[in-house]
Amino acid sequence: MVFRIDREDPATPEVIALLEDGDAYGASLYPAESNHFLPLDALRADNVHFVVARDEQNAAVGTGAIALADDGAEAWAELKRMWVVPEARGKGLSKAILGDLEVRARGAGFALLRLETGIANHEALALYERTGFIRRGPFGDYREDPLSVFMEKRLD
Template structure:
């Protein structure tokens, strides 16, 4: 497994993001598609054949938020054919290290009750439920997690 940072104009990343959006909408409805902030960093995980099989974005909470300086994980996704092989955990671990290096004290994320696989990954990786923030406060199916880095 290998992790690479990619730009948003990368074709493999674009295909993964589109698949991630489609799955989010299928599981959560159109409201499941939230925006990633400008300036977010995007990463892909590659299999042994150098094919991109997963992606995620890392963005920063701005100074005008309740969690300034914290990192936020967005668009965590692994293709269905590559699931169960450790790619998601490797991607998550690499993003945690990237967030630490960038000086983020905590990494936060949101997922849905409709994504039990994601919940299992995050909880088994040391993430704990935290109070919802922003638009997630009034979304009963949303689960918010955080991990002190």
């Protein structure tokens, strides 16, 4: 299966449907206070690079984003809104989206990629560990949450 990954506006009906599927999945696993989704308007901000993966029929089958952050002491890109439709899983698409976002972070001058995910997201946790992420404590505005896993990866 061949995929194309490009930066897109998330405010299209097809992409909104993917984001809503990801939201519903997160809501099925965690209470609202443990879900940290960037809302649609935030995904369109200047500091966010939002990408969509499309299949050979040009159907949107995956999403991902990085939000560029700088708290004055340290700068990082945060991985957000990673989602692949169930039918496209197991084909390396999540890894390809992640790789694309790492290139975008480096290209924007960021050498550190961080993320928050949930403890029940086993496939995501396995992907992040396989691709060099290590566990760490909360960062930015996050607080300790027994349902959250915080990770980071140096991109140098």
